Amino acid sequence: MNFRKELINHSLMTETIDQHQEGKRDVTFRVFRFNPQVDSKPYFDDYTISAERGITVLRSLNYIKEHVDATLSFRAFCQAGICGSCGMRVNGISKLACTSQVWEELDKCREPGIIKVEPLRSLPMIKDLIVDMDPLVDKMKRYSNWINSTMPLAEMGKKEFLVSEEEFHRYDKATDCILCASCVSECSILRANKEYVSPAVLLKSYRMNVDSRDSIHDVRLAELVKDHGVWDCTHCYRCQESCVKSIPIMEAIHAIREDALECRGPKDTSGAKHAEAFMEDIEKKGKLVEATLPIRTNGMVWTLRNLLPMAMKMIVKRRTPPPPPLVKSSKGIKIFRAMFREMTEHVKQDHQKSHKK
Amino acid sequence: MKPFDIVIVGGGGAGLYAAMEAMKTNPALNIAVLSKVYPNRSHTSAAQGGANAALGNKAKDDTIEMHIFDTIKGSDYLADQDAVEVLCSEAPKIIRELENIGTPWSRLDDNTIAQRPFGGAGRPRCCYCADKTGHTILQTLYEQCLRKGVIFFNEYFALNLAVNGSRSRGLIAMNMKSGRVEAFPAKTVIFATGGYAKMYWNRSSNAAGNTGDGQAIAYRAGIPMKDMEFVQFHPTGLRKSGLLVTEGARGEGGYLINKDGERFMARYAKEKMELGPRDLVSRSIETEILEGRGFESPAGKYVHLDLRHLGADLIKSRLPQIREMSLNFEGVDPIEEPIPVRPTAHYSMGGIDTDNFGRTVMDGVYAAGECACVSVHGANRLGGNSLLDILVFGRIAGHTAAEEAGKFEPGTISEEEIRVSAEELRHRMQPSGHYERYGALREELGQTLALNAGIFRESSLLHKGIEDIAELKERFKKVRVFDSSDVFNTNLMQVLELKNMLDLAETVAVGALAREESRGSHTRIDFPVRDDEKWHKHTLATLVDGKVLPGEKPVTMGRYELQERTY
DSSP, rough: OOOTTTOSSHHTTTTTOOSSSSOOOEEEEEEEEEETTTTOOOEEEEEEEETTTTHHHHHHHHIIIIIOOOOOOOOOOSSSSSSSTTEEETTEEEEEGGOOOOHHHHOOSSSSSSEEEEOOOOOOOTEEEEEEHHHHHHHHHHTTSSSOOSGGGGTTTOOOOOOOHHHHHHHHHGGHHHHHOOOHHHHHHHHHHHTTHHHHHHHHHHHHHEEEEEEEEHHHHHHSSTTTTTOOOOOOOHHHOTTOOOOHHHHHHHHHHHHHHHHOOOTHHHHHHHHHHHHHHHHSSSSSGGHHHHHHHOOOHHHHHHHHHHHHHHHTTTTOOOOOOOOOOTTTTTHHHHHHHHHHHHHHHHHHHHHHO | OEEEEEEEOOOHHHHHHHHHHHHHHHHSOEEEEESSSOOSSSGGGGGGEEOOOOSSSTTTTTTTHHHHHHHHHHTTTOOOOHHHHHHHHHHHHHHHHHHTOOOOOOBTTTTBBBBOOTTOOSSOOESSSSTHHHHHHHHHHHHHHHTTEEEEEEEEEEEEEEEEEEEEEEEEEEEEOOOOOOEEEEEEEEOOOOOOOGGGGBBSSEEETTHHHHHHEEEEEETOOEEOOEEEEEEEEETTTOOOOOHHHHHOOEEEEEEEEEOOOHHHHHGGGSOOOHHHHHHHHHHHHHOOOOOOOOTOOOOEEGGGOOHHHHHHHHHHHHHHHHHHHOOOOOOSSOOOEEEEEEEEEOEOOOOTEEEESSSSSOOOOOGGEEEETTTTTOOHHHHHHHHHHHHHHHHHHHHHHHGSOOOOOOOOOOOHHHHHHHHTOOOOOOOOOEEEEEEEHHHHHHSSSSSSEHHHHHHHHHHHHHHHHHHHHBBBBOOOSSSOHHHHHHHHHHHHHHHHHHHHHHHHOOOSSSSSEEEEBBBOOOOOHHOOOOOOOEEEETTTEEEEEEOOOSOOOOOOOOO
């Protein structure tokens, strides 16, 4: 269940709450401001208000907009955690303002009593806390984030597909996604490469690819394995940690990769080759043979063309990784290999179970 | 801009289905969807329960006929029976179509679409996807629209229709990102902007943007509104935000308690207690508060929904969403404290008067969904029929507009018209001497509506309400927009939304005053019974010379004779 266990601060709960005079605390909201029409660069404005227990960050921003500064701009719609409009960074973490408690945030402030509010990262700024969502929509289109039904047009609406409860559970959690873009903002790859597919779009792609009603699994997968696609993820898990709906996004990303290896083979793309080379080293030596990893991933020509200057510098600075013969197997490698084989066998079996199509 | 064949205003369930169906009907048409939010943010996403359709998956003996009867009875016989027949007959087809294009419905053991029982329905016919049905339907429709290449104008705020006599030439709207006023000349316009229940402001469960924009634009263009007085209240909204605590809380055995510690439902429904029908429980809570037995707080009066006796385990396992909401929006853990609740405006049955094909009285203007009043819900909507309504009639409106677009000449909108609209906006942003705060007006509007045109209505209260609204409209003239920026001016947008709510609020209060009977969601203390002889008809509200002109329209009857509505 999607529930935060440490939701209540017990020291606050023990205070006696009079129904007429609930506890109040002074809070300063340090809000990111930027109006492209007049500002050459962003700055922060401080707004101090008195916040009672139970008040959310969004309600506070609404209060500030109504009573203090009408120019403060942010998006908000349902105010109940389902529409995904009010994604923003509160105390540095991307989340929904409408489901964030002010008193809880007070315990997470870097400077006591000051809650920092900033726009989501990795999406173009529009004004104050508002960012442009169009790049995300464009990616949903590029990666065909829709079902292309196997039902012929003439048959539409006449009968149901029969879908097992088991299949439903495969994509149930993924369909919780409200596209709030918190994961987009937290993703460490996107911060370096704006063209990267992005976690939300990978999640949606996964959801479509495991749906038996869909007919373009292969087309979608072919797009996903290209540059800026599924192999670019570095498993930092920040998307999953910040997901406001507690969706296991990384599991979806892993599943796409496994699917890609299975359907398209290990020689498909540099991402697949990299994963394969990685596995090979671990199985053989228990550690990586870094010197040859780029060659096995991207080929000799690419490596010479792209990494030669860096390799020269490494040689000069004596930072080159040891050549393969000098990479000795890790201690206890025999036991490790047995464990490794058992593990990969398990994964294979699980995989076959969940991907019977 | 090149004239469009169809401009759809609103990107929720009705608008997106209309777009999809119009493209299917005639792929050569030039279609645009305008929305003041990204379509996936629309309030369709908040519908948890499900959509009714007599699929017969769960109860094999369910029939379309039974669905029709339940809907008509639920409407307190005010729904048009031919419209209800369309709604219920199309239901199985539309649910299957959604299934075919990817909606992740929950499933039964035989792998068919799952169905569950719902209030007022004789059979379990509500199709659902866990507690996120509206969300998944909206996602599916948005995905399919992206697939088909529907042209979206996201974050455009609709301002007004360009009209020539009895025919529309298109729409004028503001691009939020640039602040520019832009023209959308079009052969046809479909309004699908959702409901107007947010006019009850913090006494409403609706999204901040459910301000009846489409209805207000149509109303100002002279198109009649129908049955505006019918607004459904849900018994248990959270005190501060009006957000819904679903019926599940009472279903699992929660108590409603007043400030004297009484389980007051014993006074109103001895047997069913907290599980009485929605309107009865709402009226009971409101009575307790009005008679001084409610709790008081700066955020308003309320009663307690007490779950503590159910125990931490049950609350955590069966009511996790309710606990999370209560913690997030009231700062109250229902395991340790009762939840402060009061009735909250939840759904608007009234809307733009349309026929069964989505047509309004104006050539080239159509409406669908909560924005329209066909009418299929009459005086009271059944749970599970709102999602169905937007799907069925969104699709019909899209189809009709696509078929009829060819009949109309392409509209043109002059530079002068655009300039006038822009000038009006600019005028609001000029600093002046004394000014009013839009936030205060918005709150006062909600308060006066809740008090005078809310759950209990009465002649003197409604007169007071109408006076208040007139005064607020006067004060609105002095509302000042402080944000002078062209880029994403949410201050300006909220002021324009307030104007829409004020215009519509008048029709709600006037309709409620005219209707001297109690029917469905409309309860008159001074006229406590249903009066079929005088009031078995729809009310209309048309704007003539700046005033509401009341009118009426007969109810289309069919197979079902008038009966008393008892459960």
